[in-house]
Structures are given as C-alpha cells and as structure tokens.
Amino acid sequence: MTSGESRVVPFGDKFALKYIGGRGFGAKLLFDQLSNIKDPLGPENILVVAPGPLTGLYLPGGAKTHFVSMAPLTGIYGDSNMGGNFGTELRQAGYDALVIAGLAERLSYLWIDEEEVAVVPAPDLAGKECLEAERMVKEKLQSEEVRVASIGPAGENLVRFATINTDWSRNAGRCGMGAVLGSKNLKAIAVRGGKDLPVADVAGLRLLTERSMKELSSHALFEFWQQQGLMSVVDYVNSAGIFPTRNYAENVFEQAEQIDGFRMEKEYKIGDTACFGCPMSCGNICLVKNGKYKGTIAEGPEYETACMLGSNLGVGDFAAILRGNQLCDDLGIDTISSGNLIGVMIEAVESGLLKPSDVDGMKLQWGDDGQINVLLEKIAHREGIGDLLAGGTRAVLARWPQLTPLVVHVKGMEQSAYDSRSTISMALAYGTCDIGAHHNRAWTVGKELEAGGSWKAEDRVDLVIYHQTIRPLFDMLGVCRLPWIELGFDESRYAEYYSVVTGVPHTLDELLERSRAIWDLTRLISAARGVGRKDDYPPPRMLERAVEKGPYVGRVVERSEYDEMLDLYYQKRGWREDGVPPAGRARSFKDSLG
Ligand code: SF4
Structure with missing residues (x-):
C-alpha cells in the first residue's frame, strides 16, 4: 500500500498441499513475517486474504474467504471469514491469496483483475458506510459484476472489532480485521475475474456434488433450514437454558418467542439470500412493516446477533434487533463484541459500579434499544464513551478494573452467544480457542x-x-461448516472433494493431520506474543458467578474441573504444561513457498 507496487509469487505443490489454503496459507504467511510485526495497526502488519481450493467450485457451501492478520482486538493471531461471492471472484482473477502490507498515503481502494493490481486513491469514500462504499466503488469501476469487500466508518476509525463487509451483509466479523484495512488507508478491495478454476477431475467433482445435493435436499430439516437459517437456533438454545441474557447473568430469556426464527418468518422475512452456489440459502432478508423501525430492511439477524443485541441486552423486540443489526452492518462493527460490551456498560450503570456521568450522561438500562443504537454509533465514530468501547474489553478494563467481574471475554475477545457454565466443554472450547472466546472453532x-x-x-x-x-x-478448504453442523453432511466428503480437485488422493485423516498442525502454528504465533496457560481460562463471570435463572441455576465452571481438562488438553496436543508447543514444533514450519 505504501509504494502502490505489487508482485505475484507462485508457490509450489509442496506448499499448497501442506497448508491447503485459506487459514492455512494465512497462518504460514503471517508466521514468516512475525518478527517484523510490532503493532497490529502498524503498516508492517500484513493482512492475508485467502479463499481455499474448494472456494468457487460446484459444491455446497464452497464460498468462504479468510482474512488472517495479527488481530487488533487481541494482539495475537487472528482470523475471520466471510461468505458471499468475493472469494470466488478472487480465485477467478487468478489468485489464491493476497498479502497486503504498508500504508497508502491517501484513502484508497485496491483494484484487482486478471491483468493488474492497482492501489487507487479514493478520498471521497471517507466516512462512507459499508454498503454505500461498495456501491460507489462499483460505480467508479462502471461494473455491477465487480465484487467488493469494504469497511465502514468503524474500520477507518480503527475500532478494534471493526468488520469487513461484502454483498450487503456478509461479514468477516471477528478480531477487528476491518481495522487492519483502516490502518492501511484501505477502504475497499474490488475484484473481477473470469478464469476457470483448476479442477483435476471435473467429472468426479460433478458426481460428488450430485450426490451431495441429493443428500442435503432430502434431509428432513432442509426446508426448515432454508426458512430460518441460524435463527432456528434461538429456541433450542433458550429452552436448553444456555441463552445469554442480561450480560450472561441469566440463561433463559422470557421474551425469546418475540425474537426467534418463527417470529422472524411470520412477521418480517421477505426473501432468502445465499452465498456462491450454496443450496442452503440461509440468509434471511427481513423488513419491518410497522412501528418506529418501519422501513428497516436488512439481511439477518443470525443467531449470534439475535442473542447479543437481543436477550443479552434485554431487548425482546425483533424489529429493534434488526435495526441494530443493520446499523452494525452499515457502520462495520461486530455484533457480538458490540452487544457484549454494551451489556457490560448497562450492568455497570444499573448496579452502580459506574455513574451515568461515566457514560456521557446516559441512564443505561436493559431493553432500551434507542440507547443501544446511540452507543453503536458512538463506537463506530469514536465519540465520547464510544471511543473507549472501540478499544474492546481490554481498554474498558484498563480504565475501570472494577468491572473485571462483569466482563465476559477470553484473550481480549468478547465471548459469543452460548453460556459455558451449563456445558463445561464449551468453557474449554472458548478458553483454548486460538483467536479468543469465539464459538466457531468448537461448538460442543x-x-x-x-x-x-x-x-x-x-x-x-x-x-x-x-x-x-x-x-x-x-476454513483451510474455503468451505462453509454449516452443511456439516446443521444437516449432518458427511465430513469425509470433503476429502473426496479435495482429492478430485487436486488430483492427489487424500483421506480425511490426512487432512485432519494438516489442520492439527495449523493449530500448533497459530498457537506458536500467539505464544511468541506471550500467550500461554494463564490466557486459556474462562472469565470470572463463568468461574465465580452462579447462573441466576434457567435449568442450570447455581452452576459455575469449577476451577479444579477446568484445570483437569486443561492439563489433559495440553497432553493430547503434545504441548508443555504451560500451554506452549515444544520448541521443535516451530521448525516444521520453516519451509519456503516452493
Ligand atoms: S450455509 Fe449459508 S452461510 Fe454457509 S455457504 Fe450456504 S448460504 Fe452461505
């Protein structure tokens, strides 16, 4: 971004097969640059944008693109992925990964096609919301066919949980990848390509996908999934008693029926969207037809947003959640981190730990969606209390250490929307997740x-x-995990896909071994920043404060039970007792791109 120059670096089969793609490529490229990176928001940090070898192909869910970088939110290894069409287009332009470094003199966008990679100054994009930025870039390029990933005001303002957005509301939501773009004066990446994607055995791919489509579409829950997508999870989680409510104090929300998938279907849903080529079409386009949010139209919310901007803030109005979702998409901030942090603020004011004067005079209270929307705007624009919240949990704790019992995070990442006191394996999943307390690595x-x-x-x-x-x-292959999670799609099918695409036969176990190695690699990256056992524990709210409502009343994560799991976890990974992989492990990643 500094010089405006680019170069193409081919990599060899050995590299491709070992790291596979997506998160694997990203982790390796980041590892190679680690000693040069001081600050996630410094020009020396790199952002790797990498689809996978199955992205853009004819198969269910082959639509994911990974963004990998040192994370502004946590200061350690970070990644986040988005669906939509962006990764497909990038591959069709001829690239398996972009590595973006440096700092542009003026706000710019990156233009990529089969012939050129150009840094294009575009100061008129300053302050534009994500969707508007996407529209303006398409207009500049005079093409509706261009795919654009953009940041909103939050990314420009270096909010540490800023997102990257594409196709209206597909987001790389976690870790603050939008702030990495902002730190490089990079407002958007636009890409156009028309190349055929490499597939060793096209007939084999077609046969596999015919089988896959048949299996998925005959699944008993296929239609229900298309109708509700991830919103179908609300009822399950609430009735199981693990639905974070009022800053994780309670686990059952009395107004869950007002914000669940059935409510969405009945009163708000007007259409579906899908990522590239995916038959599951889990995106819900919703419109508010009455009331104070009349006219609000947005894709979503997904389960996590319904919880974090809903029950976790005491909001039992679907329309209000949809408006919050739309604001987050437009401003370019993560709904999970935002809802989590706002929950802490409301509880802090309601409990008297903070005064209204600490929060710009706002008398924060549960369920006040008007105030919540004001806070979302303040965060994105770094106004007043929003400037502090934009730094994430760590910044809040640095100012107000007395809030330690209230914050729910691991490694500086605000926890997502499943309580972990009732299912202790989930506490371990959050505690040991390589990017912080996120559910996407393990949902047990x-x-x-x-x-x-x-x-x-x-x-x-x-x-x-x-x-x-x-x-x-x-995440290495570039596919969506939802067919496997929600419709029981056979995971060994992905080894078959990888085999027909590369022309090199693979078993699932062989691929899992490579994924396991990448887990070591991301841990090594974070260990170089001081991460170890002390960082793998649940927050005090899970360890010390008993659940107040629901079937698990009185439950906490027992520390001795957790320690036993953590010891065993390290043993099974072959790590030392302090949670660091043994010294020799790093050597296996010293190979070159060839
Ligand atoms: S299941 Fe949903 S999120 Fe996943 S690829 Fe398909 S449409 Fe996209």
Missing part, C-alpha cells in the same frame, strides 16, 4: 447436553480437539 453444547451429565474430562477434551481440527479444516 449439543453433544454434551445429549450426554446428560455422563461425560468425564476426557470426553470433553476429545470433542473440543476434534472440533478444533475439523472446523479449521473447513
């Missing part, structure tokens, strides 16, 4: 609830490690 709730209390530490550790291996494999 369902299996542990099914087991009905019969699980020992080893059952929990085994499931967490399996999830932390299979799910990141999806």
